[in-house]
Amino acid sequence: MIKTTEQVASADGTLIAYQRQGDGPVLIMVGGGLDDGSENGPLAAELADTFTVINYSRRGRGDSTDTAPYAVERELEDLAALAAEAGSDPVRLFGASSGGALALEAAAAGLAVDRVAVYEVPYLIGDEAVRSWREYVSEVTAIVADGRPDDALARFMKLAGMGEADIDGARTSPEWAASSALAHTLPYDAACLGDGSPPQRFEGLGVPVLVIIGDQGRELFEPAAVALTETLPNATRRDLAGQGHVADPATLADELRGFLAG
Missing domain, CATH: 3.40.50.1820 (Alpha/Beta hydrolase fold, catalytic domain)
Known part of the structure; x- marks a missing residue:
């Protein structure tokens, strides 16, 4: 910080x-x-x-x-x-x-x-990438609204290309808590990127x-x-x-x- x-x-x-x-x-x-x-x-x-x-x-x-x-x-x-x-x-x-x-x-x-x-x-460039982006925005916004920062962080990591095993491993890392504390702002970044292009x-x-x-x-x-x-x-x-x-x-x-x- x-x-x-x-x-x-x-x-x-x-x-x-x-x-x-x-x-x-x-x-x-x-x-x-x-x-x-x-x-x-x-x-x-x-x-x-x-x-x-x-x-x-x-x-x-x-x-x-x-x-x-x-x-x-x-x-x-x-x-x-x-x-x-x-x-x-x-x-x-x-x-x-x-x-x-x-x-x-x-x-x-x-x-x-x-x-x-x-x-x-x-x-994000290309139809498939834009589709994945829109799906992510919808899901992470709902997860944050539901008050589940850890799940929001995991969804962001999935967007970034991490597999489930890697995400599960990251949950035990020293950095997880600090990132989870900021996960409520993930929809803010999504809004800055608009429709992804x-x-x-x-x-x-x-x-x-x-x-x-x-x-x-x-x-x-x-x-x-x-x-x-x-x-x-x-x-x-x-x-x-x-x-x-x-x-x-x-x-x-x-x-x-x-x-x-x-």
Whole structure:
């Protein structure tokens, strides 16, 4: 969990916890599924030599509060509140996994952004993938509403390709409890990804966007990266050798620094 030093109130009164470090242009880091900001922490430290990095806990996670009902628009307001608190217009955004979809949604909605970088956004491409995605969204939403976070986490792992035996083994791991505590936010990430494919409105997003994947996840994330670079009018594609879904912070920082500082 982020050891927060500051909070800012979003438009609906939700308190968004964040950590600020470094000096330079403002870069807001958007975490993905089952993350309270911790995953981006080492990357934030790497980039603090170039940017004022705002690494935050999305609503319902870590020390951030939550307000029902959920809507993607509320998360966009959270980002706007963070940008206003940082006193920067425009800001840069980096989003990991489903956080990348949220970062792109913020830019498309009109947040003052001059550059966006995303890492392995898990859009689904193809009829079968979209069918599986819709089935997952329906099921995980119902499971969360029923108050069964462990089952929601297991359903997410199934979507990610894990078998039943591996999921059963994961239930006894030290990481299970922390992930289960965030499982109620899985429908939030699903909402950020919409119908599972890059929306056509991204065709009007003119800001420069860097689309990155690691070569270890090529089979899963290559179709999404191709679709994004074809949809976004000002996109650049980069592949990182030897990297999985959680990339080495120093390696990813080197790629981000050159693009986001431009």
